[in-house]
Amino acid sequence: MICIPIIANNLDDVLRDMAEASKCADIMEIRLDYLKNPDLRSILERRTRPVIVTNRPVREGGKFNGSEEERIEILKLAIRLQADFVDIEHDSIHYIRKDAAHRVPTRIIVSYHNFRETPDDLNTIYRKLSSCDADIVKIVTYANDITDNIKIYRLLRQAQLPLISFCMGEYGVISRILYKKFGGYLTFASLQKGKESAPGQISIHELLHVYQARNQDKNTALYGLIGNPVAHSISPVIHNTLFKEMHLNNIYVPFRVDKIGEFIREFRALDVKGYSVTIPHKESVINHLDAIDPMAGKIRAVNTVVNKNGQLVGYNTDCKAAIQALEDVYQASGMDAKNDRLKGRRVTLLGAGGASRAIAFGLQERGAQVTVVNRNYERAQSLAGDVGCFSKKSDDLPSLEADILINATPVGMFPEVNETPIDRGLLKPGMIVFDTIYNPMETRLLREAKSQGCKIIGGLPMFVNQAAAQFELWTGLKPPRKLIENIANKKLHGE
Numbered sequence: 076m077i078c079i080p081i082i083a084n085n086l087d088d089v090l091r092d093m094a095e096a097s098k099c100a101d102i103m104e105i106r107l108d109y110l111k112n113p114d115l116r117s118i119l120e121r122r123t124r125p126v127i128v129t130n131r132p133v134r135e136g137g138k139f140n141g142s143e144e145e146r147i148e149i150l151k152l153a154i155r156l157q158a159d160f161v162d163i164e165h166d167s168i169h170y171i172r173k174d175a176a177h178r179v180p181t182r183i184i185v186s187y188h189n190f191r192e193t194p195d196d197l198n199t200i201y202r203k204l205s206s207c208d209a210d211i212v213k214i215v216t217y218a219n220d221i222t223d224n225i226k227i228y229r230l231l232r233q234a235q236l237p238l239i240s241f242c243m244g245e246y247g248v249i250s251r252i253l254y255k256k257f258g259g260y261l262t263f264a265s266l267q268k269g270k271e272s273a274p275g276q277i278s279i280h281e282l283l284h285v286y287q288a289r290n291q292d293k294n295t296a297l298y299g300l301i302g303n304p305v306a307h308s309i310s311p312v313i314h315n316t317l318f319k320e321m322h323l324n325n326i327y328v329p330f331r332v333d334k335i336g337e338f339i340r341e342f343r344a345l346d347v348k349g350y351s352v353t354i355p356h357k358e359s360v361i362n363h364l365d366a367i368d369p370m371a372g373k374i375r376a377v378n379t380v381v382n383k384n385g386q387l388v389g390y391n392t393d394c395k396a397a398i399q400a401l402e403d404v405y406q407a408s409g410m411d412a413k414n415d416r417l418k419g420r421r422v423t424l425l426g427a428g429g430a431s432r433a434i435a436f437g438l439q440e441r442g443a444q445v446t447v448v449n450r451n452y453e454r455a456q457s458l459a460g461d462v463g464c465f466s467k468k469s470d471d472l473p474s475l476e477a478d479i480l481i482n483a484t485p486v487g488m489f490p491e492v493n494e495t496p497i498d499r500g501l502l503k504p505g506m507i508v509f510d511t512i513y514n515p516m517e518t519r520l521l522r523e524a525k526s527q528g529c530k531i532i533g534g535l536p537m538f539v540n541q542a543a544a545q546f547e548l549w550t551g552l553k554p555p556r557k558l559i560e561n562i563a564n565k566k567l568h569g570e
């Protein structure tokens with residue numbers, strides 16, 4: 076079930092939000108502690124969905140600052156008025172007489188909130204709460220690390236009573252999204268952004284439309300993005316739309332990871348079927364996998380992990396994705412036979428980080444003459460040594476003759492959109508200029524290259540290619556490229 080908390084501070088707004096919430100939620104939580112003079116009778120009479128009545132005190136993260144007696148009286152009234160559920164904090168449950176609660180249809184939720192951490196021993200807390208003779212137990216904690224979600228998962232797997240349990244905070248978002256897979260009784264989602272009743276709560280729109288909450292179940296296969304930060308990634312919307320379009324019972328979520336080793340070890344419990352990997356874990360993840368594809372091993376960076384019967388295997392789809400983006404330009408111009416399009420081309424590659432490594436190895440394999448240029452020259456030399464290509468100092472750029480110029484640095488990326496990695500005077504007509512940056516889609520480098528008569532390629536085709544290759548590695552199915560492109564376009568234009 077999905078529950079929307081109603082956190083308005085006057086009756087009219089409560090009724091308006093209840094009407095709105097009843098269009099998409101199964102149940103609502105009326106947070107009386109947000110209301111000045113709660114007219115509980117009117118609220119309950121006009122409900123169109125089951126409601127949980129909550130009157131949270133400040134000590135448990137709520138807003139009710141009257142006396143405990145007043146607070147409990149309101150909850151007792153909710154029981155007399157036959158509210159569907161009443162939430163009572165674990166340290167106040169003794170105020171509600173069992174017989175009073177059980178003569179009426181109201182179901183009692185006994186709750187525990189911890190806004191600081193997710194304690195190791197959640198079972199002890201669960202045992203204490205489940206001995207209170209409540210109908211439903213609620214244990215909500217704060218995640219300080221992504222692995223705290225696994226504690227909640229383990230707790231939910233063992234619970235005998237219906238249990239609402241998830242982690243708050245950004246690290247805990249996945250436990251809210253995956254509540255069905257984890258076995259939770261319900262999850263909370265805000266009516267809209269800005270109406271959250273707790274940290275980390277996502278909107279009902281995101282839960283239903285990005286994370287397909289209605290289609291998830293216990294058997295939904297899990298995929299996700301490992302990185303930090305991950306909150307603004309467009310990968311969840313892309314892969315979840317593809318899963319939906321292709322009728323796959325899969326879900327893709329963002330994992331904000333600090334300690335990659337611990338994450339990989341702990342999340343084996345969830346049997347995650349595949350990962351995308353992004354900054355800063357593309358290199359460090361390798362030490363924690365069971366096997367590496369030879370090309371990813373050469374590049375020494377993994378951006379895709381596939382779970383093959385419990386074995387985590389690392390791949391690099393950036394390499395093929397960038398090469399394909401370049402080859403497509405030659406194909407579109409009717410130049411050269413496939414696989415031969417890059418042979419002998421003189422390529423100046425700016426940057427010596429993960430993306431550059433992937434592109435340099437791919438170009439070398441295709442027979443291009445690559446020169447790596449990097450701010451830190453030692454890094455350029457080291458990459459050139461690994462690949463078997465050339466390196467130059469940034470000062471030597473003016474003397475370089477190139478058929479293709481590739482920017483694999485973040486120079487020009489949002490928000491520094493007025494920056495460019497190379498002087499426009501060095502861009503020659505007929506040159507192919509490929510900027511791997513996709514936000515913005517047209518960088519200053521590309522604008523200047525276009526005005527100099529160069530052929531340009533933005534970072535979007537590479538992004539689309541690597542996402543499609545990932546999807547294929549995970550599912551064995553070719554996804555509709557056009558769909559990925561459309562979603563990425565929309566998202567990057569802020570829609």
Ligand code: NAP
Pocket residue numbers: 354393426427428429430431449450451454482483484485486488511512513534535537538539541
């Ligand atoms: P990375 O591993 O952090 O490497 C960044 C590289 O850029 C390093 O060589 C660094 O030089 C250089 N650099 C950073 N800031 C610079 C500056 N102000 N001036 C000059 N050089 C600078 O990052 P990455 O993963 O390779 O990503 C690099 C770029 O590729 C990003 O813009 C990313 O968006 C893009 N990318 C695109 C796709 C796609 O699908 N389109 C995929 C992956 C990456 P030092 O060695 O001197 O620090």
